[in-house]
Amino acid sequence: MKASKKLILVSAAMIMLTVPVLTNNHLSNPVAAASQDNTQTTKLTFYINHNAYVYNHQGKRTKSKIKKGKLLKVTTLKPKAITNPNQSKYFFNNVLAGKYFSLPTVSIKKTDFVNISKNKYIKPGNIGRISPGKYQYADLSTKEIKVITKKTAPVTNQIGMPIAAPIKKGTKLTVDQNYYNNVDGADDYLSNLKYYRIKGTNKWVNLPDIKKLTRIMPNNFVIAPVMVNYVTAGKSAYLYNINGEIVDKSYLLIPDVNVGVDRALYIWNKQTKQADLYYHLTANKKLVWVPALDGTGKTGTTITSNGSYAHQTKDTANTFVKASDVTSQNPVALKVDNTPSEAQADASQATASDYGELQALVDRAGQIKKSTLYRLTEKAQQERYDLAVDNAQKLLTNKNTSIAAVKQASWQIKYDQSKLDGQKVWVKNMNKLTKAEKSWVVSLANCDIHGDLQKEYAGFYKGKIAVVTYNKKTFKSELVRYLKLSDYATDK
Incomplete structure (x- = not known):
């Protein structure tokens, strides 16, 4: 369950800053963007979390072994700063500074190794954390593992609430995610693991109940694809509707503020006669802000002496930002849902047959709201689902809109319904x-x-x-x- 993200809007007349704006091509090619980052040899310290055999340049195991718990200083590596760690199989990041780096590896006979000194290599899975600073390390190459319970294991949801009968001691399980508790930037990745997810389910088992601990794809690591996606506004980030029209020219998103997005798609603009890429803002029913004060004590007129902006409450439901106006913080995780040609076709007015799915979703909403799934879900997510249904009902009453608007309304209901996670x-x-x-x-x-x-x-x-x-x-x-x-x- 996740809390709703707030968005900040500012009067367009007040934007005086010069902020570079990335193009669509730059946004859609995160690998190209990352390749521009400089690399340099860095002194790193590896915390070895398993007894690690040392291999030579031919991939043959030597007699040397590095014991678990040893701090291994490495000076031969050149980590590359990257903008999006999803592009790297092995990465580490400074949690406090928000910087990401790829961990250099070499492939020897189709096996990945890390070069720790001349003709000495270890396997990446033996690295528990990387320092200096608060550096987390994650090996995303392992997607699932087999584990065995060492005692009776409670089955819980992601916050530890029991949701099913306990699993008996000695039971073999396949798990595909682990839930990671990063408290205060703690730098020991493995010791902060809390739960394994039973493959393909929403059921979790506590790590102390499992015989052997192994890192796999984290669920709530800083850059995990299942996390909320964000974009950062440039100097002229307007809000748009599903038809590619600016909602209110008087207001913009404040530059350099992260805002949540949950969808990427092309929208056709009939006036410009072209399709541009947009990000859909995470639904917010109401945005409440404390207005910034200017020198006269009035609100909403200028930028303050400390650089704050005068705010105004705006409803951002069903609004978009143009991709060329923002910097995407997680472009790999959001796949574009349509093509430019599909966007052009969907700009046509919807006919009766186009409303069928949307009507069915609205009709089922009453049943959904009586369910355990809805009743015991966090209130903020209930409100997002309610908002999606309310907007769909208004659209069904109007029935004078585009196919794109109908499809978006259906998508929003299904998306917010998928986030309902109430359980007894x-x-x-x-x-x-x-x-x-x-x-x-x-x-x-x-x-x-x-x-x-x-x-x-x-x-x-x-x-x-x-x-x-x-x-x-x-x-x-x-x-x-x-x-x-x-x-x-x-x-x-």
Whole structure:
């Protein structure tokens, strides 16, 4: 579950800065952009997290071995600064500084090695972290592994809530992701791993319950493709609608601020008669900003002395930024969903047959909102789904729009529906909950009722799950209504 990202808008008249703008070609070719970065020999220290055999230039194992836990100083490598680590199989990054580097490797007999000194090589998987500084290291070459539980293993979601019956000791599992907890820029990648994901599911097992720990594709590492994508605005980043028209010429995105995007597609502009690449902004129902003050104490007129901008609340639902106006922070992860010719065809007015899928999605929304998937999802994601449905309903009422607008509305509902992830907590005995199980139930119930915790909240009242209120006069909790435990917990 992810919190919604806020976007900042600024009056176009106030933009006085000169910010270089990247072209579409530059954006669409991150590898070319990265190749311009300089390389230089850097002193690195490898933390060896497994006993590492040393190999020669022919790939033959020697008698030398580097013990686990040793700090190995290397001065022969020339890491290359890269703008997008997804293009590199082995990379490391300075979490605090936000800089990324590829880890130089050589292939010997189709096996990757890292050159640690003259005629000495080790395998990349033996490197746990790279320093100086807070450098994380990730080997993305391993996509899945086989593991065995060393004791009874609880099955949880990504935040540790039990969602299924525990797995017995000695069970063989295939896992395809690990959940990484990077606390305060800690630099020991392996020791901060928390969970493995059971392949192809949304179920996770705790690493202490597994016999052997191995790095695989991280799920919440800084640049993992499943993360939110961002773009950074240049000096003239307007907001556009699905028809390629500027929404409001009075406002721009503030330069150098990261904003969330969730889709890349071509949009045809009938006036310019061309298709340009755009990024769709992550849906936001309302944007609330504290206005910056100028020298007169008024808001919304100038840039302040400290470089702040006067803000205004804007609804950015169904809005786009032109790719040529921004720098993409993760272009590999977002694939373009259409072609220029498809964009031109979709600029035509929609007919009755074009609304079929959208109508079906709206009709099903009522059923979705009654489901556990929706009820127990974080409120912010519920609101994004609701917004997508509301916008679709308005479009269905109007029915005087382009095929592109209809397709975008359908895409938005399906996208936000896919982010609904509510689940009940698994308990061993519905009639006898543990303290930890009760805590999870209360958490889910409060998420479900959306109560004002100052007025009412979910909790256990006389042994039952209920909504209660606190009487400030009597200093006692009072019952408002009972809730069904089965709405939040299951032993199935």
